Amino acid sequence: MATSKEFHDYVVENLQKAGEISTRKMMGEYLVYYQKKLVGDICDNCLFLKPTEAVLRLLPDADRAYPYEGSKTLMVVVDDVENTKLLAEVLSEMYKELPEPKKKVKS
Numbered sequence: 001m002a003t004s005k006e007f008h009d010y011v012v013e014n015l016q017k018a019g020e021i022s023t024r025k026m027m028g029e030y031l032v033y034y035q036k037k038l039v040g041d042i043c044d045n046c047l048f049l050k051p052t053e054a055v056l057r058l059l060p061d062a063d064r065a066y067p068y069e070g071s072k073t074l075m076v077v078v079d080d081v082e083n084t085k086l087l088a089e090v091l092s093e094m095y096k097e098l099p100e101p102k103k104k105v106k107s
Helices: 004-017 051-059 084-097
Strands: 022-025 029-034 038-045 046-049 075-078
Touching: 004 029, 004 038, 004 084, 029 084, 038 051, 038 084, 051 084
Parallel strands: none
Antiparallel strands: 022 029, 029 038, 038 046, 046 075
């Protein structure tokens, strides 16, 4: 089941309170970027975050699931996307742990 535009917009609206958020549509689902770093996915009307140390520490009781069939990464499911204060802290802390985006090479 693809993510609805309404759910996508709802999640993005809440996440934008934490800072620069962008998404990229991929096969009916979305990749989520915070300050140009990939932090998670929106799949099947759920927000999934990469399981960094900060995410696991700040969301210790969150469920973990695969965002889509065939995924190799068990992600953290965010149930309360309206808790913008907590999400801002989570995104800020996980940003420090994620690698810098790769530079695009012009051919």
